[in-house]
Amino acid sequence: MPDAVLRLDKVTVRRDGVDLLRDVSWVVNQGERWVVLGPNGAGKTTLLQIASSRLFPTAGTVDLLGARLGRVNLHDLRYRVGVVSPVLTDAPPPDERVLDAVVTAGWSVLGRADEAYDDVDLRRAADLLGQFGCRGLVERTFGTLSEGERKRVQIARALMTDPELLLLDEPAGGLDLGAREALLRLLTRFAADPVAPVTVLVSHHVEEIPVGVTHALLLRRGQVLAAGPVAEVMLSERLSACFGIPLEITSSAGRYAARLAAPAPRPRPPAPAPAPA
Template identity: 55%
Template sequence: MSDVLEFAGVGVRRGGNALLDDIDWSVEEGERWVVIGPNGAGKTTLLQIAAARIHPTTGVAGILGEVLGTVDVFDLRPRIGLASAALAERIPPEEVVRDVVVTASWAVTGRWREEYDVMDTGRADELLRTMGVSQLADRRFSTLSEGERKRVQIARALMTDPELMLLDEPAAGLDLRGREELVGRLSVLALDLESPAMVLVTHHVEEIPPGFTDILMLREGRIVAAGPLEVTLTAENLSTTFDLPLVVEKHGERWLARAA
């Protein structure tokens, strides 16, 4: 299995409810996927499987050439960069920003961490620079604005040089300027051939960064449509996904949607 993600008939059930049902999905190297859908559609659940944080109830989830359930997830997780609100909530408020980034690698290197300290700190600083927040390296995480926190989380997710990058609603809670700056940064990452495969969860087509290639549209735990953005992100598919008549437009490299 050489795909980054290869899901076949994946389902997740909790308390008699199907959170995900019969998901067939494949993500190849170099692809950048958007996962879109309304509240409760199952997006975060899907990402949790891709992050090897939960197992499917049914079906087979292939991740980075391994089959979930037959592999030690502690070997798999360091190969995956994850930025999510749930993860951010676990960051101690007193933690200094540079450490928020660098500890992603300590989790991987474990007992070797003393030897890797200088290299790790250098890489953390470089990633903070890439995300445009190097001036915040010595600040406490709790003192950052929401937009600054999001960028630090993305730097952290990149710290281990992952083969797969998962971003759960990276623009949620940002003001217009913050959103646009983040979309710009993510676009630079998406267009960089050296970047890992990426999956970005969002509610809004306006948040799709240029350079993203494909879209998975989810509703009530099932796939409405999946494939290349240009042909899949249609008014019809988006209307079905959100159960509302919608108009979709593309302006330059950006997408817009509104009620029909």
């Protein structure tokens, strides 16, 4: 099974007697682009904490990049996993130059001090910023960027160490329509890049899934409701069960949309019999 980048086997995470994740088994293979969907409190962030080796399971096993969690040097492992998450990662300081906000990932620091960076690192940081539509921002400070620009800079930063797994926690969360679509266009291009790392993107909204996602996992109350190829999972009845409301899911050109399903028509009362002539 050399292709598995991440493998969870019967993972349970328990806190204060509550199962945040229960019996979760999940395999993410090379070349795959996953989306994890679920309502508030479903356990998505907890799952990302496990996938990024920031949390150990109460029960079950986790194999990340070929190493069993609990038996490896976490520093080496974390270097190989890129994470963008408002909960799991800190944002660069507001006065940090954008180029520095990206290149400092090579030293796992936030806020450039007197570390020395090779030209090749600075060029890589600039290239990544260019790839995410931020070429004109390299000399700006992080605090002056819009929310959409910050998200893109943080993705470039997460890619600086050339990770084998990229975890994106609601990358389009809080963005306006234009910024969301700009980000999704870049993530779509990224998903199509054969040398881009395996990606797991967490979202509450099907509209925020970029084209090119290959697999989906639905989480509800800490349990996996469905996991597999995106076309087999993104079905109205499955999403309805996941979010606990009747949903109609539609797709067009690789993008998804969700709306409340129209209630089933009520049976009509029988027409009165015609009066005798």
